[in-house]
Amino acid sequence: MAGTGSNGRTSVLRIALLAAGISTMAVGLSACQSDPDIDITAYAASIDPADQLYNEGLANIQAGNLTEASRKFEAIDKQHPYSEYSRKAMVMNAFVQYRQGQNQEAINAARRFINLYPNDPDAAYAQYIIGLAYFKQIPSVTRDQSPAVRAMRAMQEVVDRYPDSEYVEDAEAKIRAARDQIAGKEMQIGRYYLERKEYVAAVNRFRSVVETYPNTRQVEEALARLVESYYAMGLTSEAQTAAAVLGHNFPDSQWYADSYKLLQTGxxxxxxxxxxxxxxxxxxxIGA
Structure with a gap:
């Protein structure tokens, strides 16, 4: 018979294997369709409604079960993406993560929300959460103040982009606190240089406080330290001017009394x- 060589036998074998494979797939598909564990109808019925998950998330927050609340909000994001409840759950999950001390996760979640829904009414709150998460990371004044800078910038975004939001007042208060912290770091470095008689380096730090952070609690000491630094350098006119400005703004200050006494020694x-x-x-x- 024609076509009964080795090539013919190989072709017949391939066809037989393919037919066996198709048959096996059909059996498998039939089994899958009868498997209740992955039945599409049953799976759809097992998904909780978005509003139910959202309310359960809120209830868990009220009860202090933040981990479970986060699970509920994440379930909404996965099971009901781009729904109204998904948007709300995204913001609430950022809040929960912030409350749990998961600051970077909260920042990421809030930023994702703003990127997806920049004009949503909750965008102001999401930006506020970013500021809170950075603010919570501000360390002692002896350490690097990068979180304070980020907190200040994030809160300034709240003020600039959402001026009518209810978060502006607190954002402005936290901006002032962050600025004071940054100025405090400048003062710490300035005092370090002053103690080592590196007067030029010290003056640069104290000047930065007076010019860049004038409305902070640090400016009073900064002026007094300028009096001290300039007097030690022999720049008496600058020392006298720093004392005069200090006295005009803080006449009852102990820093002014000390500066006045220092000038009197000369x-x-x-x-x-x-x-x-x-x-x-x-x-x-402040007192001008």
Whole structure:
């Protein structure tokens, strides 16, 4: 018979194997369709409604079960993506993560929400959560203040982008606190240089506080340290100007009393040189 060589036998074998494979697949599909564990109808029925999951998440927050609350909100995001409840759950999950101390996760979740829904009414809250998460990471003044800078910028976004939101007042308060922390770090470094008689480096730090962070609690000491630094350098006019600006803004301050006494040891007294950078900066201070 024609076509009964080795090639013919191979072709017949391949066809037989393919037919066997198709038959096996059909049996497998039939088995899958009868398997209740993956039945599509049963699977759909097992999914909880979005509103139910959301309310359960809120209830768990009220009960203090934050981990379970997070699971509920994540289930909404997975099972009901792009729904109204999915948007709300995304923000609430960011809040829960923040409450749990999972700051970077909270930041990531809030940013994802803002990227997906920049015009949503809850976008202001999401941005506020970012600021809170950074603010919570601010360390002591002796350590790097990068989190304070990030917190300040994040909260400024709340103020600038959502000026009518209910979070603006607290955002502004936290901006002031973060600025004070950053200024405090500058003061710490300035004092370090001053103790080592590196006066130029010290002046640069104290000047940064006066010019960049004028409305912080640190500016009072910064002016006094400028008096001390300039006096040690022999730049008496600058020392007198710093003392005069300090006295004008903080007349009852112990820092002013100490600065006045220091000048008196050299037969000097506070006197403002209006051409000095200190005089110009003084017009923006708290007590100006």
């Amino acid at each position: 037969g000097l007294e506070p006197r403002e040189n209006t051409g000095s950078w200190i005089s110009r900066a003084g017009k923006t201070l």
